[in-house]
Each structure stands twice: as C-alpha cells, then as structure tokens.
Amino acid sequence: MNKNLAIIGASYLQLPLIEKAKEMGYTTHVFAWAANDVGEKAADRFYPISVKEVDAITEKCREIGICGICSIATDFGNYAVNYIADKLGLPGNSMDCTLKSTNKHLMRKAFEENGDPSPYSVIVDENTDLSAIKLTYPIIVKPTDRSGSRGINKLESSEGLEEAVRTAISEGFEKKALVEEYAEGQEYSVEGISYNGVHHILAVTLKYTTGAPHFIETGHMEPAPLEREMFQKVVDTVTHALDSLGVKNSASHSEIKIDKDGNIKIIEIGSRMGGDCIGSDLVYYSTGIDFVRCVIQVACGIEPDLTPVREPIKVESRFMFTEDDVIEMEALKKADKIIKLVAFYPENIGHTTDSSNRAGCYIIRK
Secondary structure: OOOEEEEEOOOHHHHHHHHHHHHOOOEEEEEOOOOOOHHHHHOOEEEOOOOOOHHHHHHHHHHHOOOEEEOOOOHHHHHHHHHHHHHHOOOOOOHHHHHHHHOHHHHHHHHHHHOOOOOOEEEEOOOOOHHHOOOOOOEEEEEOOOOOOOOOEEEOOOOOHHHHHHHHHHHOOOOOEEEEEOOOOEEEEEEEEEEOOEEEEEEEEEEEEOOOOOOOEEEEEEOOOOOHHHHHHHHHHHHHHHHHHOOOOEEEEEEEEEOOOOOEEEEEEEOOOOOOOHHHHHHHHHHOOOHHHHHHHHHOOOOOOOOOOOOOOOEEEEEEOOHHHHHHHHHHHHOOOEEEEEEEOHHHOOOOOOHHHOOEEEEEEO
C-alpha cells in the first residue's frame, strides 16, 4: 500500500501533522521554502520548494507517487493542497470551493446567494470612492484574503476609514479589502471534518480576543458553554454554509458570532483546520477525537475515525503578550496546571501586532 503523504508547510503549525502521519506509518514528504523551520527536521523527506510553486510541487508529488496531500491551519497551504490534489486526482475540495473559502468577498457572495446569515459587506480597492459607501457604523475593515487578525480594524465612524482601508489592502495578497457591518455578540469557532460531502461537527470553541480595534485572539475554551438547543442551531447553520461553499473533503474552521437574542452571524469559514492549537490540541483534549488523524485519513480517501482515543476534559488555551503573561504562565506551571506548553517566543514580548507574532501559547485544564 502506498503510504507517501505530502504535507504543505514546515512551520510549527504543521509539526503535529508531520508527527501524526509518521506515527500512522506514512512517509512524510514536506514542501516549504527553506527557513530552518521545525518541520524541515521532522520530515522524512524535505523539499525546499516554496508553497507558491504549486506546479513544481505537483510534478515532484507525481514523481514520488503520493497517496494524499494535506496541510493544517493555513489558507495559503490550503490553496496549494487542493490545486495539487485536483491535478493528481486525489481527495480534496474543488478549486471553486478553495477560492470561496479563502477569499472573504467570494465567501460573502456565496453566503448571500444561499441564504446563510453573514454581515453585509462591500469590496474596495485603492481606487474606490470611500465617501460613496453606505454602511451603518460600527464597521469592520479587513483584507479579502488574509487570516490571523492581520489588517483588521473596527471603526465607530468614518474617521480613519481611508487609513484602515490602506492597511487592509497592504496586508492582502490581492490588494483589496472588505468594508462590512460589525456583527454584535460573543465570538465562537466551530471545528468540523467533512468526508464525501458529509459534515461532522466535532466542537464549538469560545474565543477571547483583545477586542477593538484589531481583535487579536488571546485564548480559547472548549467545549464552549452552549445550551443543547443553541449548539444544534450552530451545527445546522454551519453545515448549511459548508454546503454553500462546496466543502467536500477537508477539515473546516468556522468563525461565528451569537448575539444576546440567539441570532447567529457567520464571520468566515476556512476549509481547513483552525490554527492557534484549536484543531491540533483543543479538539483532541475536549472531545477525545484525534482530529489530526482525521485530516490525514480524509486526505488519503479514508473515512475519518471519530472514535474517542482519550477521556474528554475541559481545556483552555492562553496566549502570551506581555511579561505579566509570562509570570502567570510560570505560576501555573509550578502549580502543575499546564497540560502543554505549545510555543514560547520571548523576543515577541511587548511586540505583538497580530496573531502571527504573539509571545507564546500554553494549554490548561479547566
């Protein structure tokens, strides 16, 4: 049986995927720009090819003879995965689905066409007459094609709109931005795995952020404290939206808000596992389901095994920004409250601007 698995990306985000694949008996073929990342050393075979060079990776994968291709926690890697899977006839999502789930404007259009609840938005670029935009404040300005809280700003009035749009455009790849109505309510994410178009919702995650204006995530709790009726409403809403995007074979990470009246608004949906340790760690601890294993199985055309492999517990991830956060982490470590120290980058203390440069992350039992 062919057990050559291609993995896109070599950063710490992909390390759980590489390690799990090796544990499952796969030979890991990892593709990324050479940057001395942890995945380069952990891989069975590392190929210094940028994830942008999708045709070069496709040819190398054809030469190797892979049985599947995957990546977690990155939209950029997600595009490469599905492009290559499509070229090689491997399980994945269509390129139409990939574009809709990585471009927020195309996503909003799909939601509007299919009756999925999401904020009204307007796409803009550097030539747009911003004075002609008619939206009720507050609003959110964000790039059309970035994740990790990059380039996001909340505005209470038109003051600062031009600067916010410039920032969002500069952070995006296609150099466009969305100006959209601000959705009120508590933020959650919804973690799922889909196989042959059948969606399995594994967990709902309560999200903590820095709040306005940039909404950088500071931590997460699983399972989220939702009543059964609301949980089912979330499941029904998200699975309908996954169908609207055409998600068939992949993990999914859906960001939603629920207001005080129980109304749900879909902020965005990624057709890949969520980052920030949500998919790789929190789902595993809070449900007992090996989510990373499921991603590999789906990528190889195998129905995901949703049997719990451990006893579920309540967990919370916490991110570090300041010296005080590090002191708190050390105290929890001494009290034996930390289940896992995921990452620590002391050079980032006091310099966080978005989710990509926080000072570290750890997981505690609640």
